[in-house]
Amino acid sequence: MNQWQKIDPDRKYWHPGNKGFSSQNAKFICPNCHHEVSFNLICEGCGGKSWVLGLGWGLPGIFCEDCEKGTIVWSCPSCKNNQRLFLSLYYDASKLSISKKRWFQ
Numbered sequence: 001m002n003q004w005q006k007i008d009p010d011r012k013y014w015h016p017g018n019k020g021f022s023s024q025n026a027k028f029i030c031p032n033c034h035h036e037v038s039f040n041l042i043c044e045g046c047g048g049k050s051w052v053l054g055l056g057w058g059l060p061g062i063f064c065e066d067c068e069k070g071t072i073v074w075s076c077p078s079c080k081n082n083q084r085l086f087l088s089l090y091y092d093a094s095k096l097s098i099s100k101k102r103w104f105q
Contacts, residue, residue, distance in 0.1 A: 003093040007053070007060075008100075009086050014060040015101040019052035021062060025095040026051075028074055028088045035078035039089075045069040053098075060086035 004027070007013055026039035042049055043064035050065045056072045062085060063070030074088045075081070091098065 001094065004090045005093045006090050007086060007098060009060065010100065011055065011060065012100045013098055014053045014055055014086070016052040016054055016063070017101060018098050019050070019065055020096060021051040021091065022049060025092045027090050029090055030076035030079060030081070031083060031087045032081050033076060033079040035076055037077060043067060043069055059084070062089065
C-alpha cells in the first residue's frame with residue numbers, strides 16, 4: 001500500500017544521499033489546486049529518469065542522478081502555476097527511504 005509523504009522542508013533532508021526518485025515512487029501534488037501528477041521527469045540534459053534531492057541556489061530541488069541538472073520549481077499542468085518543488089514533491093515511504101544528513105559526524 002502506498003504511503004505518500006511530503007519531504008520535510010528542513011535542508012538537512014535535501015542531499016544527494018536521498019536518491020532513486022522515479023515514476024515508481026514519487027509524484028507531484030499542486031499546493032494550489034491539489035492536482036496530482038505522476039513523477040515523470042526526464043532529464044533534458046541526458047535523458048535520465050532517476051533523480052536525487054539537493055540544493056540549487058540554496059533552495060531544495062531535484063537533480064538528475066547522471067548529469068546533475070535539475071530544478072527547484074515545478075509547474076502544475078492544471079492551474080499552470082509555478083510551485084516551489086519542495087512544496088509539491090511527495091514520495092512513497094513504502095518504497096523509498098528519506099534520511100536527514102548528518103553534517104558533522
